[in-house]
Amino acid sequence: MSNAAVPASQASDRTDAPLHVAIIMDGNGRWAAARGLPRAEGHRRGVEALRRVVRAAHELGIHHLTIFSFSSENWSRPATEIGDLFGLLRRFIRNDLATLHRDGVRVRVIGERAGLDADICSLLTEAEELTRNNTRLNLIVAFNYGSRQEIARAAQRLAQEAADGKRDPSSINADALGQYLDAPDIPDPDLIIRTSGEQRLSNFLMWQAAYSELVFVPMHWPDFDKAALESAIAEYARRERRFGGLAAKTGS
Ligand code: IPE
Ligand code: IPE
Ligand code: MG
DSSP states (O other), X not given: OOOOSSOGGGGXXXXXXXXXXXXXOOOHHXXXXXXXXXXXXXXXXXXXXXXXXXXXXXXXXXXXXXEXXXXXXXXXXXXXXXXXXXXXXXXHHHHHHHHHHHTTEEEEEESOOTTSOHHHHHHHHHHHHHTTTOOSEEEEEEEEEOHHHHHHHHHHHHXXXXXXXXXXXXXXXXXXXXXXXXXXXXXXXXXXXXXXXXXXXXXXXXXXXXXXXXXXXXXXXXXXXXXXXXXHHHHHHHSOOOTTSOOHHHHO
């Protein structure tokens, strides 16, 4: 994602229209537990919330929607739950890809592919290939994603180029590193939403979040809908983004 010294999203006219919204979809397990249901049911209902939010995103003028669907650290969960989550991803792509494509959604995937099952990798690649020319909405799926790991992968590539004599170490700066992140052409998120009341990033987009507005929502992800997205965007619109400069009224 963009790492320019002036964030690409700063170019948008007004703060009330976030071009890039990123969501930490949290609270599926607690949603289920509160209803005496298995955690897997919470995850299944979480996919329904995701469908609603993808539909709502374009209607609300969002160009890029990044969703955190499985973190590098989620491997520490029981194997059965990991199986449930991977099963849901498989089903989501198999069932929803045609609809996403018809609706003009371009699917991108960020995160580590190495070590994933071959069938998952080919589904992810199929989704990216089929939708690559779509322009209505970029849906960026963070799967097997960790921000530290992403930054470390970028640093490793830069170090390799320097070791091979193809790069002067003095050219390694924030711009250069940002170019080697997983989706360097996508502008930084304007707004990051986390559901379930937790107030942390959990290794999500830490580089790209430098000037993102953070909105924490108490509701669990399966309850999230268009109205909740609109209210997070309304909260965002009340914020004043300064990017290290002066407030617009002070500066003019
Ligand atoms: C989010 O819900 C889904 C993933 C992390 C994959 P959780 O499964 O984290 O639900 P809680 O936080 O335990 O309620
Ligand atoms: C973050 O949620 C990961 C995803 C939403 C995919 P977690 O539930 O894994 O985060 P922690 O463990 O509460 O920080
Ligand atoms: Mg959680």
